[in-house]
Amino acid sequence: MSTSSSLAPIGDHNEASLSASEGRGKEEQYVTFTVGDEEYGVNILSVREIRGWTPESRLPNLPNYVRGVVNLRGIIIPIFDLRARFGGGITQVTKRHVVVVVQVGERTRGVLVDAISDILAISYDQIKPPPDVESGMVDARYLSGLFTAHDRMVTLLDVTRLFAAETSEEDTPVLQQKQPPLAIVKKSG
Amino acid sequence: MEDLSRFKQTYFDESAELLGVAEAGLLRLTPGNVDMDEVNAIFRAVHSIKGGGGAFGFIELVNFAHEFEAVMDGLRSDRIPVTAELVDALIRANDVLGQMLAHASDGTEPDMATAHVVVVALQNAASAAVRESAGDDFDSGDVDEMRSLSSSTSTLSDDEMGGVFDDIDLSIYQSSSSSLPAAAGFDSSAGGAGFLAAPLSVAEGKTLYLIEFLPKADLLLSGNEPAFMLRALARLGEFAVVCDLTHLPELGHLEPELLYLKWRVRLETAAGRDQIEDVFEFVSDECVVNITVLASNPKPPEAPAASAKSGDAKASEAKPFVAPGAASSGQSRASSSQPASSQPAVAASRVPLPSAAPVEAASSPPASRSAVRPPAAASTISGGKADPSHAAPIGGHTIRVDLDKIDRLVNMVGEMVITQAMVAEHVRELPQGAFQELLEGLEQLAQHTRELRESVMSIRAQPVSSVFSRMPRLVRELAAETGKDVQLVTSGENTEVDKTVVENLVDPLTHMIRNSIDHGLETPDDRAAVGKNRTGSVHLSAQHRSGRIVIEVSDDGRGINRPRVLQKAMEKGLIPQGANLTDEEIDNLIFLPGFSTVEKVSNISGRGVGMDVVRRNITSLGGRIGVYSTPGEGSRFVLSLPLTLAVLDGMVISVGEERFVLPLTNIVESLRPKTSDLHGLVNQCDVIMARGEYVRLAYLDRLFGIPGAVGDATKGLVVLVETEEGGRLGLVVDEVLGQQQVVIKSLEANYRRLDGVAAATILGDGRVALILDVAGLKEMSQQVGHVGASVRSTASSSSFTSQPSAI
Numbered sequence: 001m002s003t004s005s006s007l008a009p010i011g012d013h014n015e016a017s018l019s020a021s022e023g024r025g026k027e028e029q030y031v032t033f034t035v036g037d038e039e040y041g042v043n044i045l046s047v048r049e050i051r052g053w054t055p056e057s058r059l060p061n062l063p064n065y066v067r068g069v070v071n072l073r074g075i076i077i078p079i080f081d082l083r084a085r086f087g088g089g090i091t092q093v094t095k096r097h098v099v100v101v102v103q104v105g106e107r108t109r110g111v112l113v114d115a116i117s118d119i120l121a122i123s124y125d126q127i128k129p130p131p132d133v134e135s136g137m138v139d140a141r142y143l144s145g146l147f148t149a150h151d152r153m154v155t156l157l158d159v160t161r162l163f164a165a166e167t168s169e170e171d172t173p174v175l176q177q178k179q180p181p182l183a184i185v186k187k188s189g
Numbered sequence: 190m191e192d193l194s195r196f197k198q199t200y201f202d203e204s205a206e207l208l209g210v211a212e213a214g215l216l217r218l219t220p221g222n223v224d225m226d227e228v229n230a231i232f233r234a235v236h237s238i239k240g241g242g243g244a245f246g247f248i249e250l251v252n253f254a255h256e257f258e259a260v261m262d263g264l265r266s267d268r269i270p271v272t273a274e275l276v277d278a279l280i281r282a283n284d285v286l287g288q289m290l291a292h293a294s295d296g297t298e299p300d301m302a303t304a305h306v307v308v309v310a311l312q313n314a315a316s317a318a319v320r321e322s323a324g325d326d327f328d329s330g331d332v333d334e335m336r337s338l339s340s341s342t343s344t345l346s347d348d349e350m351g352g353v354f355d356d357i358d359l360s361i362y363q364s365s366s367s368s369l370p371a372a373a374g375f376d377s378s379a380g381g382a383g384f385l386a387a388p389l390s391v392a393e394g395k396t397l398y399l400i401e402f403l404p405k406a407d408l409l410l411s412g413n414e415p416a417f418m419l420r421a422l423a424r425l426g427e428f429a430v431v432c433d434l435t436h437l438p439e440l441g442h443l444e445p446e447l448l449y450l451k452w453r454v455r456l457e458t459a460a461g462r463d464q465i466e467d468v469f470e471f472v473s474d475e476c477v478v479n480i481t482v483l484a485s486n487p488k489p490p491e492a493p494a495a496s497a498k499s500g501d502a503k504a505s506e507a508k509p510f511v512a513p514g515a516a517s518s519g520q521s522r523a524s525s526s527q528p529a530s531s532q533p534a535v536a537a538s539r540v541p542l543p544s545a546a547p548v549e550a551a552s553s554p555p556a557s558r559s560a561v562r563p564p565a566a567a568s569t570i571s572g573g574k575a576d577p578s579h580a581a582p583i584g585g586h587t588i589r590v591d592l593d594k595i596d597r598l599v600n601m602v603g604e605m606v607i608t609q610a611m612v613a614e615h616v617r618e619l620p621q622g623a624f625q626e627l628l629e630g631l632e633q634l635a636q637h638t639r640e641l642r643e644s645v646m647s648i649r650a651q652p653v654s655s656v657f658s659r660m661p662r663l664v665r666e667l668a669a670e671t672g673k674d675v676q677l678v679t680s681g682e683n684t685e686v687d688k689t690v691v692e693n694l695v696d697p698l699t700h701m702i703r704n705s706i707d708h709g710l711e712t713p714d715d716r717a718a719v720g721k722n723r724t725g726s727v728h729l730s731a732q733h734r735s736g737r738i739v740i741e742v743s744d745d746g747r748g749i750n751r752p753r754v755l756q757k758a759m760e761k762g763l764i765p766q767g768a769n770l771t772d773e774e775i776d777n778l779i780f781l782p783g784f785s786t787v788e789k790v791s792n793i794s795g796r797g798v799g800m801d802v803v804r805r806n807i808t809s810l811g812g813r814i815g816v817y818s819t820p821g822e823g824s825r826f827v828l829s830l831p832l833t834l835a836v837l838d839g840m841v842i843s844v845g846e847e848r849f850v851l852p853l854t855n856i857v858e859s860l861r862p863k864t865s866d867l868h869g870l871v872n873q874c875d876v877i878m879a880r881g882e883y884v885r886l887a888y889l890d891r892l893f894g895i896p897g898a899v900g901d902a903t904k905g906l907v908v909l910v911e912t913e914e915g916g917r918l919g920l921v922v923d924e925v926l927g928q929q930q931v932v933i934k935s936l937e938a939n940y941r942r943l944d945g946v947a948a949a950t951i952l953g954d955g956r957v958a959l960i961l962d963v964a965g966l967k968e969m970s971q972q973v974g975h976v977g978a979s980v981r982s983t984a985s986s987s988s989f990t991s992q993p994s995a996i
Contacts (some may be wrong), residue, residue: 055956057847057949057956057958057959058847058895059946059959060943060944060946061893061894061943061944061945062943068957069936069949070957071607071941071951071956073604073932073940074600074601074603074607075933075934075939076934076936076938076940076951077958078939078940106938108939109939109940115756147604151924
């Protein structure tokens with residue numbers, strides 16, 4: 001795991017957010033990470049772990065933001081490239097890149113980001129809605145809101161929807177599905 | 190309710206096993222050669238099912254089981270002789286019991302009409318059997334009966350199953366079946382009645398007690414269970430019990446919460462009186478227990494004195510105890526004196542004295558006391574049967590474990606194997622000669638890992654006997670239906686294979702044995718005509734062979750009638766008219782869907798849905814089936830199956846920088862064609878001549894859009910693959926890296942299904958490799974064929990080509 005060099009002391013943020021959230025609103029912790037110049041956050045409860053980049057095995061005939069699959073201690077999880085998904089092109093991975101492993105329900109998936117930056121305590125009433133969602137200017141599918149930490153803006157992602165569609169068969173990107181899944185044991189010679 | 194349903198499940202699981210035990214026993218039951226152990230085992234199985242059923246309130250089931258059990262009890266006590274008709278009726282009864290259990294499990298209504306018919310048949314068969322053997326008398330050997338009761342009861346007490354009702358139930362039944370004598374004997378009380386009249390000779394070191402257990406009516410209200418106490422007594426030694434029903438009121442006056450029963454127990458044991466009293470310790474206020482010594486045979490003086498001493502010391506602490514007959518000096522001193530004399534006795538055992546056995550005396554009383562029980566009992570029983578239930582630890586040698594837990598364990602071990610391979614691969618890069626100890630440690634780790642993996646896999650493994658044991662029944666029925674004499678020989682029943690494989694073997698084996706008996710074996714007359722033994726034989730065997738399990742079903746019948754098979758196949762249009770087939774190919778025609786040579790469809794087979802289903806079942810388990818036949822001598826079907834479904838034999842291939850696994854069962858051969866072997870077909874795809882037929886080539890790099898591949902069949906390799914349906918395809922890859930067993934991992938658990946991909950696995954370096962789905966690839970390649978170059982360009986925009994390579 002590597003962290004951004006522009007990381008501010010965590011204590012500061014906690015103090016600031018604590019005082020701001022006095023009164024109403026339950027606080028929840030968010031893990032924030034950077035992709036390029038932008039900072040994103042996901043609810044810490046859905047983050048299973050953060051691991052360094054390991055080479056993936058690629059999957060055939062899928063859009064470029066599906067990086068492939070890796071072995072997470074015996075289970076096989078897909079890795080998605082957040083930069084590519086938001087149209088920023090493929091991430092040129094280095095050893096400093098990290099994968100945020102999120103778990104939603106029974107399913108686990110990895111999101112490739114540049115670096116982890118912070119853990120923030122955010123109460124519900126501090127979250128601002130993203131602008132121009134109605135007009136369709138912003139692809140709001142994954143966004144749950146915006147939060148201001150000092151002078152930075154953190155885009156909060158809805159982890160339940162984050163790449164959820166891509167892992168189900170309904171939203172098959174390139175090749176259309178035709179037949180029911182065939183188990184490996186059905187094959188023979 | 191939740192809890193009860195959990196116990197219910199256990200009950201059904203265990204009942205299923207018990208039914209199997211009963212059936213196996215019944216099938217071995219032959220008139221004139223009755224093994225009493227077998228009969229007892231069947232009786233116990235039925236009895237346990239009945240007992241548990243009562244606990245859950247399955248009334249119909251209990252009633253039925255009771256009838257079944259009553260007949261078995263007759264067999265057991267020699268009142269009813271074994272006849273073939275009776276055995277048939279009992280087997281049917283066992284079936285009905287199984288059906289009733291299934292109904293109880295589903296919560297549906299049992300088929301009482303059938304049950305009734307079977308009960309009547311059972312009773313008729315039993316009474317017919319009794320009539321046949323006129324010399325039998327019902328009253329003979331009350332004592333014998335009691336003895337068999339006593340032995341079976343003490344075995345039962347350690348029986349896992351049966352709940353709390355076992356012993357009570359049995360004794361009620363027993364005393365009511367021998368009705369008047371026993372009850373009357375009880376009333377006359379003097380201690381000489383029924384089983385109490387049994388000889389008073391006592392094994393060395395043991396004492397014969399008569400224990401009267403007279404609980405007060407409200408014993409049950411305090412949550413006590415008399416059966417527990419009776420069982421605890423049964424564990425102490427040779428045990429017999431009679432239940433006194435005389436205080437039982439009419440049903441109308443019966444208060445269900447009150448206890449009307451009283452018991453008398455005859456116990457021959459090496460345990461002291463204190464141990465008997467311990468049993469009733471918690472109910473001392475709610476019952477009266479009279480313990481009388483009927484006879485005693487103390488150990489000779491050479492026996493370890495300390496154990497006797499401490500045991501008696503304990504006894505004398507509690508109550509005065511009069512030991513009859515001669516005894517060793519220390520023992521008589523402690524036992525014949527008043528309670529106060531326990532002090533010296535205890536002191537004696539604490540202080541090392543030069544007399545007696547100093548070592549034992551030095552040990553603390555509880556330790557030496559515990560030594561009194563099983564070892565002493567086991568070692569001092571002479572002549573009498575050594576009861577194994579004493580030595581066996583309570584609870585038996587097996588535990589029930591949730592399958593999920595085992596699967597988690599299997600997964601984790603799979604991980605460990607991969608991690609270990611990963612570490613080993615990194616270590617190879619270390620400079621030679623350095624880190625010697627590390628290398629040695631890793632070598633050991635590798636070995637332990639291998640052993641661990643084998644042990645864990647063996648937990649899931651089950652002997653095939655659970656399937657094989659069902660076959661005698663099938664053969665018996667088929668023989669009766671077809672009028673043929675059939676003998677089934679099985680071997681290798683203890684060969685172990687993964688549970689899933691075992692479970693999926695039942696149907697294929699059933700089909701194959703049916704096939705052998707119905708089609709393979711001749712009628713006795715036909716057999717005699719060609720000089721064969723009138724009894725045909727079917728041989729079922731299992732063995733391990735090179736990492737797979739091989740199961741063979743062979744018969745000594747007429748073999749496959751090749752001309753007829755060929756003719757039928759042509760008639761049905763399964764093969765073209767005039768086709769020229771080898772013997773082997775003709776034999777394999779029987780696996781084609783819709784094939785049957787039998788003119789008349791029988792109950793057993795002939796609908797043409799047999800052998801093709803067998804083949805499909807076997808291949809779905811990753812197995813293969815072959816048939817070898819010699820006309821006039823018989824046929825042999827050979828199944829070869831993987832030992833587990835969690836691993837797969839695969840061939841690792843590479844394309845560009847990617848590696849894939851092809852299931853070995855799909856691979857026909859691999860070859861490198863010359864340019865002249867390749868032919869273009871209407872400018873859309875390449876075909877190659879392989880094994881006498883043209884096979885279309887599919888370039889894996891183009892199908893999957895993999896950059897940097899060789900992409901040329903003449904420079905790479907063509908792997909000839911075959912789908913389950915028999916369609917062939919030439920898969921063009923860069924290289925074949927080698928054969929390997931891989932652990933199958935789901936891609937869908939966290940992602941989704943992909944075309945041309947069956948599953949994934951983790952290779953030795955920790956990287957994921959996709960396991961290819963040959964049928965899917967064939968379909969994909971057909972689309973590519975139709976759409977031509979356009980798909981290739983689509984593929985080039987996909988993930989494989991547009992991504993920079995990883996670090």
